[in-house]
Amino acid sequence: MSPKTLYDKIWDAHVVHEADDGTCLLYIDRHLVHEVTSPQAFEGLRMAGRSVRAPEKTIAVPDHNVPTTAGRDTHIDNEESRIQVQALDRNARDFGINYYPVSDIRQGIVHIVGPEQGWTLPGMTVVCGDSHTATHGAFGALAHGIGTSEVEHVLATQTLIQQKSKNMKVEITGKLRPGVTAKDITLSVIGATGTAGGTGHVIEYCGHAIRDLSMEGRMTVCNMAIEGGARAGLIAPDEKTFAYCMGRPHAPKGAQWEAALAWWKTLYSDEGAHFDKVVTLRGEDIAPVVTWGTSPEDVLPITGVVPDPESFTGGKVDAARRSLDYMGLVPGQKLSEIRIDTVFIGSCTNGRIEDLRAAAAILNGKKIAVKRAMVVPGSGLVRAQAEEEGLAQIFIDAGFEWRLAGCSMCLAMNPDQLSPGERCAATSNRNFEGRQGRGGRTHLLSPAMAAAAAVTGRLTDVREMM
Amino acid sequence: MTPFTTLTGIAAPMPLVNIDTDMIIPKQFLKTIKRSGLGRNLFDEMRYTPDGAEIPEFVLNQPAYRTAEILVAGDNFGCGSSREHAPWALLDFGIRCVISTSFADIFYNNCFKNGILPIVLPAGQVEALMEDARKGANARITVDLATQTVTASDGRSFSFEVDPFRKHCLLNGLDDIGLSLEKAASIDAYEKRAAVQRPWV
Numbered sequence: 112m113s114p115k116t117l118y119d120k121i122w123d124a125h126v127v128h129e130a131d132d133g134t135c136l137l138y139i140d141r142h143l144v145h146e147v148t149s150p151q152a153f154e155g156l157r158m159a160g161r162s163v164r165a166p167e168k169t170i171a172v173p174d175h176n177v178p179t180t181a182g183r184d185t186h187i188d189n190e191e192s193r194i195q196v197q198a199l200d201r202n203a204r205d206f207g208i209n210y211y212p213v214s215d216i217r218q219g220i221v222h223i224v225g226p227e228q229g230w231t232l233p234g235m236t237v238v239c240g241d242s243h244t245a246t247h248g249a250f251g252a253l254a255h256g257i258g259t260s261e262v263e264h265v266l267a268t269q270t271l272i273q274q275k276s277k278n279m280k281v282e283i284t285g286k287l288r289p290g291v292t293a294k295d296i297t298l299s300v301i302g303a304t305g306t307a308g309g310t311g312h313v314i315e316y317c318g319h320a321i322r323d324l325s326m327e328g329r330m331t332v333c334n335m336a337i338e339g340g341a342r343a344g345l346i347a348p349d350e351k352t353f354a355y356c357m358g359r360p361h362a363p364k365g366a367q368w369e370a371a372l373a374w375w376k377t378l379y380s381d382e383g384a385h386f387d388k389v390v391t392l393r394g395e396d397i398a399p400v401v402t403w404g405t406s407p408e409d410v411l412p413i414t415g416v417v418p419d420p421e422s423f424t425g426g427k428v429d430a431a432r433r434s435l436d437y438m439g440l441v442p443g444q445k446l447s448e449i450r451i452d453t454v455f456i457g458s459c460t461n462g463r464i465e466d467l468r469a470a471a472a473i474l475n476g477k478k479i480a481v482k483r484a485m486v487v488p489g490s491g492l493v494r495a496q497a498e499e500e501g502l503a504q505i506f507i508d509a510g511f512e513w514r515l516a517g518c519s520m521c522l523a524m525n526p527d528q529l530s531p532g533e534r535c536a537a538t539s540n541r542n543f544e545g546r547q548g549r550g551g552r553t554h555l556l557s558p559a560m561a562a563a564a565a566v567t568g569r570l571t572d573v574r575e576m577m
Numbered sequence: 578m579t580p581f582t583t584l585t586g587i588a589a590p591m592p593l594v595n596i597d598t599d600m601i602i603p604k605q606f607l608k609t610i611k612r613s614g615l616g617r618n619l620f621d622e623m624r625y626t627p628d629g630a631e632i633p634e635f636v637l638n639q640p641a642y643r644t645a646e647i648l649v650a651g652d653n654f655g656c657g658s659s660r661e662h663a664p665w666a667l668l669d670f671g672i673r674c675v676i677s678t679s680f681a682d683i684f685y686n687n688c689f690k691n692g693i694l695p696i697v698l699p700a701g702q703v704e705a706l707m708e709d710a711r712k713g714a715n716a717r718i719t720v721d722l723a724t725q726t727v728t729a730s731d732g733r734s735f736s737f738e739v740d741p742f743r744k745h746c747l748l749n750g751l752d753d754i755g756l757s758l759e760k761a762a763s764i765d766a767y768e769k770r771a772a773v774q775r776p777w778v
Contacts, residue, residue: 124775127760127763127764127767128760128763130742132740132741132742134740134742136757136760136763136764138764138767138768138771140778147607147608147660148607148659148660148661150610151610151611151612151661154610159754161754164764168778175607176608189608191608191609192608194608194610195608195610198610232777232778234775235778240659240661241658241659242657242658242659242683244659255683256658256659256683257659257683257686258659258660258661258664258683258686258687258690259612259661260661260687260690260691260753261686261687261690263754264753264754264757267754267757267758268754268757268758268761268764269764269768270757270760270764272742272753272756272757274740276682306595306653306656307595307652307653307656307679307681310653310679310680310681310682311682337683340653340656340681340682341682342682342683362777363777367776367777368777370776370777371775371777374775406595406597408595425594425652426592426593426594426651426652427594429592429593429594430593430594430595430651433593522604522658523604524604524605524607524608531627541597541599541657541658543597543599543600543657544599544600544622545599545600545603545622546599546604549603549622549627550627
């Protein structure tokens with residue numbers, strides 16, 4: 112038998128039907144649902160008189176729209192947001208799917224809740240009407256975002272019509288230097304390959320530096336596979352993965368656990384498996400990075416300067432010019448001299464407990480020097496754990512707002528938004544124009560770097576504070 | 578879904594690279610629970626000032642392009658989120674075809690579910706069509722899905738690739754769910770098999 116990649120193995124285990132032209136019907140093990148991309152899908156089911164084929168494999172949680180301030184479980188001010196959340200409440204009830212409402216402590220960002228509750232397990236296919244579904248690839252699950260038509264398709268059939276993607280390997284060799292995190296890895300990869308570098312591919316991240324990462328860090332890396340153009344990122348499961356999954360509410364127990372474990376241990380790319388594209392970075396070469404523009408590929412080490420648009424080629428020259436104009440920056444300006452108004456720590460990229468620990472370690476005892484700083488834990492359980500560990504108090508003492516769980520200012524659908532011109536150091540995943548609020552200026556970075564910026568009031572090399 | 582067969586229409590040039598889904602339809606318009614009505618807010622923040630006035634320089638506000646049905650766009654069009662509101666907004670505005678050197682995967686896929694044809698062509702051909710589009714309303718581009726060709730106003734014709742299954746669905750306006758439900762027996766059989774092999778799922 113010819114050697115297979117991890118992607119090939121998971122794919123093969125889920126093919127329901129293959130047509131002559133290679134179009135496959137792929138079985139979906141877990142379908143995660145949130146309030147923004149699902150109402151039209153449920154409406155479609157109702158209009159066609161269809162039911163949800165596998166409600167026990169469908170998990171819903173409101174996250175995009177929900178306010179992160181107290182009182183939200185009884186009332187949401189914004190009428191449209193309220194209607195969307197109420198629609199999800201009703202759809203979850205009517206179709207009998209698993210549901211974590213706003214009032215439930217387990218509520219949070221869908222990509223944090225899935226792994227936390229043990230819904231996400233190695234070797235599964237996981238989809239959600241959200242591009243950051245790639246996050247779940249950290250478990251060696253084939254996970255990607257889908258559109259609303261596909262949400263409806265999965266609800267009705269528990270399958271997805273798919274063409275197989277190509278295999279891409281991203282290897283991070285060696286060890287990371289102090290102050291360098293999973294976020295710096297994933298941003299550096301996008302910087303090296305561009306936002307279309309992974310288009311048409313599923314990325315498998317491997318190498319010593321990836322193995323060294325915790326599950327939280329691996330989720331951060333896979334989360335931004337989509338920003339590199341790949342629909343999915345994967346990391347082969349190992350003892351860390353199994354340890355994370357064990358004992359989670361929806362993870363298998365007893366004999367089933369043993370059976371699962373035996374299969375999970377076969378989930379790796381075989382020696383000699385073919386990859387269509389290979390990218391290798393040395394872990395030692397990766398520095399703490401920040402973005403300067405309005406595309407995640409606009410990334411540089413914090414020690415760098417704002418680039419000259421003329422240094423690019425093709426359409427990127429105009430795009431960079433437009434970015435600098437939007438961002439209010441000039442070529443040659445030192446990145447470490449860029450003043451920051453706001454700091455946002457949270458999102459499905461960096462809203463997990465380890466992220467809050469990393470930020471709190473930098474903050475410990477210091478005060479913020481920015482106008483506004485907020486922490487939005489990724490789930491109610493992350494929030495509770497951070498409170499128990501004393502992290503919440505560190506944030507509050509430093510001057511941070513300590514919020515309730517949700518997507519919040521990552522995409523600013525709820526009231527947490529930037530004003531025009533407001534400059535934000537954000538641990539989220541997209542620095543697109545208007546992403547965090549019309550006219551808002553976003554610099555992406557790691558939680559530790561965000562905390563450092565909060566303390567100095569400018570983009571800062573976290574290594575100076577360690 | 579409305580079938581897509583042939584289309585002859587005005588093409589609007591949007592040479593900017595990496596036009597993302599937040600640009601196509603900003604998040605404040607994702608709060609709808611309907612699919613329709615998003616065309617007014619297509620490219621909202623590029624198209625209108627904060628107080629709602631049209632920005633005259635924006636291509637779709639120019640008289641020649643107000644009824645454009647085709648976009649000729651820079652590399653990596655539709656990158657970013659999975660929001661199907663992006664193709665819904667394009668469709669509601671009247672855009673049925675987008676031509677670029679590359680598309681983000683999820684956006685590309687979402688187009689086919691809504692009767693929009695995304696066409697990938699090499700950089701030189703996209704540039705030729707971009708030039709053609711810049712001529713304004715007199716330059717109409719013709720797209721023929723059956724023969725897989727795009728013809729510029731000067732008669733130059735380029736062929737493009739499209740997956741046969743997607744082409745079939747688009748030409749006939751077929752509903753994916755209906756097609757997949759015809760394979761219910763295969764899905765049942767798979768579930769029975771999986772229940773033995775991976776009972777923990």
